[in-house]
Amino acid sequence: MAQAVLSQVGLSSFQLCSSPVHAPSSSQNNLTCKVSFCESSTLHHSFLGERAALRALPAARTACLRRLDIQSRVATNPVNLEAATEPPINLYRPKEPYIARIVSVERIVGPKAPGETCHIVIDHGGNVPYWEGQSYGVIAPGENPKKPGQPNAVRLYSIASTRYGDSFDGKTASLCVRRAVYVDPETGKEDPAKKGVCSNFLCDAKPGDEVQISGPSGKVLLLPEDPKATHIMVATGTGIAPYRAYLRRMFMEDVPNYKFTGLSWLFLGVANTESLLYHDEFTEYLKRFPDNFRYDIALSREQKSRSGGKMYVQNKIEEYGSEIFELLDKGAHIYFCGLKGMMPGIQDSLKAIAEERGLKWEDKLAELKKNKQWHVEVY
Ligand code: FAD
Numbered sequence: 001m002a003q004a005v006l007s008q009v010g011l012s013s014f015q016l017c018s019s020p021v022h023a024p025s026s027s028q029n030n031l032t033c034k035v036s037f038c039e040s041s042t043l044h045h046s047f048l049g050e051r052a053a054l055r056a057l058p059a060a061r062t063a064c065l066r067r068l069d070i071q072s073r074v075a076t077n078p079v080n081l082e083a084a085t086e087p088p089i090n091l092y093r094p095k096e097p098y099i100a101r102i103v104s105v106e107r108i109v110g111p112k113a114p115g116e117t118c119h120i121v122i123d124h125g126g127n128v129p130y131w132e133g134q135s136y137g138v139i140a141p142g143e144n145p146k147k148p149g150q151p152n153a154v155r156l157y158s159i160a161s162t163r164y165g166d167s168f169d170g171k172t173a174s175l176c177v178r179r180a181v182y183v184d185p186e187t188g189k190e191d192p193a194k195k196g197v198c199s200n201f202l203c204d205a206k207p208g209d210e211v212q213i214s215g216p217s218g219k220v221l222l223l224p225e226d227p228k229a230t231h232i233m234v235a236t237g238t239g240i241a242p243y244r245a246y247l248r249r250m251f252m253e254d255v256p257n258y259k260f261t262g263l264s265w266l267f268l269g270v271a272n273t274e275s276l277l278y279h280d281e282f283t284e285y286l287k288r289f290p291d292n293f294r295y296d297i298a299l300s301r302e303q304k305s306r307s308g309g310k311m312y313v314q315n316k317i318e319e320y321g322s323e324i325f326e327l328l329d330k331g332a333h334i335y336f337c338g339l340k341g342m343m344p345g346i347q348d349s350l351k352a353i354a355e356e357r358g359l360k361w362e363d364k365l366a367e368l369k370k371n372k373q374w375h376v377e378v379y
Pocket residue numbers: 135155156157158159176177178179180181182193194195196197198199200238239241377378379
């Protein structure tokens with residue numbers, strides 16, 4: 001087992017240092033291994049050199065097993081969550097929301113991540129079922145600052161768990177929420193009067209707190225049923241949420257009518273090593289399902305693109321352009337979730353690859369949309 005954990009550390013180190021243009025200094029090299037471990041139910045991220053990682057192995061091993069016991073697939077319940085032929089849509093409206101309860105709120109990024117992202121588990125008691133790729137609406141308590149006397153407006157959050165939830169019983173939904181803060185460009189200081197209403201409510205919530213939810217909503221990112229399909233998933237930051245759900249359904253859960261034998265290729269763009277989201281789960285899938293899962297990371301503030309700029313997720317797409325086009329030609333689905341701002345860069349990258357292959361990108365895009373291979377949910 002110690003060997004297995006070590007190879008996981010080695011693999012993530014390789015993944016992070018494999019940029020062809022970025023030559024990390026030896027000190028950087030030592031710091032790119034990541035070991036995460038739990039301590040009394042809180043996840044801490046440690047960024048350790050290889051020797052330190054070795055010393056930390058026993059703790060990492062026991063904790064990872066506790067948190068990520070996916071050596072065998074996990075049984076899911078209730079079976080009738082697979083019965084419907086159409087996804088549930090808007091079971092609860094923002095004006096008459098379902099009152100759910102917070103189970104847990106956990107910071108899932110390291111201390112040096114710019115910004116805070118939390119994993120939030122919500123108990124809906126099985127009353128607000130959803131499918132992988134859908135979103136919930138959340139209505140923060142209090143008055144709408146823009147419309148005095150009225151409740152806060154609903155905000156949408158992609159659901160980061162499968163329909164069975166993180167407790168595999170169909171009673172919870174998990175969200176991956178980045179706290180929205182406003183930083184004054186002149187002083188560089190946060191302005192608490194301008195902090196985002198709903199994300200701060202969620203990230204500050206405590207177990208047992210009430211949370212008003214609406215939905216579920218969204219059909220764009222529903223996971224196609226074909227268990228042999230190829231999925232190319234592109235995320236920036238919290239855009240990872242729907243893919244965490246897909247990947248748990250594919251590689252973690254034992255779902256009788258969904259035995260995944262296709263290929264899933266995840267491209268994740270975050271700021272730095274400490275901002276990586278659900279990295280433990282993904283590296284575990286790499287280790288266990290090397291023929292069915294690929295995982296590429298762009299660290300905008302630690303790696304450089306070929307042109308010397310920030311390494312964004314679209315630069316990774318460009319790097320693997322030919323392979324991606326070949327998969328698309330064979331019917332792969334491609335998904336984009338996260339920052340709206342990534343889409344122009346993504347389109348530029350794909351256009352460049354299309355032209356190299358003698359294709360007109362506009363025609364290829366129209367074909368992908370027509371064949372329902374192109375799925376975009378950006379915000
Ligand atoms: P708001 O109160 O709406 O404020 C918005 C922004 O304005 C903030 O950055 C805030 O700092 C700034 N601001 C507020 N007041 C002022 C002011 N007076 N002057 C200047 N600036 C100000 N987000 C996630 O974190 N995770 C997800 O999985 C996710 N999924 C989404 C899925 C969909 C389909 C969509 C549409 C959005 C999703 N979002 C997600 C974004 C989310 O819905 C919210 O928009 C986000 O959390 C910000 O909401 P808020 O209430 O915290 O901020």
